[in-house]
Amino acid sequence: MPVSTPSPNATVRAHTVTALPPHVWFAGRLLDVLTGRRPVAALAGRVRPEAYDCLWDLVNARADWGYVARGHTPRLLGRPRVSPSSDGTAIEVAATVALAPGIVRALAFRLERDTAPPGGGPGCWRCTAVEAR
Numbered sequence: 001m002p003v004s005t006p007s008p009n010a011t012v013r014a015h016t017v018t019a020l021p022p023h024v025w026f027a028g029r030l031l032d033v034l035t036g037r038r039p040v041a042a043l044a045g046r047v048r049p050e051a052y053d054c055l056w057d058l059v060n061a062r063a064d065w066g067y068v069a070r071g072h073t074p075r076l077l078g079r080p081r082v083s084p085s086s087d088g089t090a091i092e093v094a095a096t097v098a099l100a101p102g103i104v105r106a107l108a109f110r111l112e113r114d115t116a117p118p119g120g121g122p123g124c125w126r127c128t129a130v131e132a133r
Helices: 022-034 040-046 049-061 063-069
Strands: 075-084 090-100 103-113 125-132
Touching: 022 040, 022 049, 022 075, 022 090, 022 103, 022 125, 040 049, 040 125, 049 063, 049 125, 063 090
Parallel strands: none
Antiparallel strands: 075 090, 090 103, 103 125
């Protein structure tokens, strides 16, 4: 097979992958769960037990979110608002989401940093409280 070489004028760009901040990642996954695009179990390792129970209640109480969003791609509107704790071990987040054109809802959650996991390294962020209206 012949090998193609880029022309001398071609621009080669390296793709860099940047990780999303934990609150943006979690807001997106939470929206996916509440609209039925992902199962609740998708957040199993990221939510503490007391918040996981609350999340199950929310999924049942907000079953209309999946119905309203059907045929649309729910999305975050703008950037989530973040309030970090003074010691940096927790953040409280509020986000506005569009389920469909003209249908806007709100999410709020608290993420706390776990202590260092086995093997060292920085702790993971875990959800300790969640609300959706």
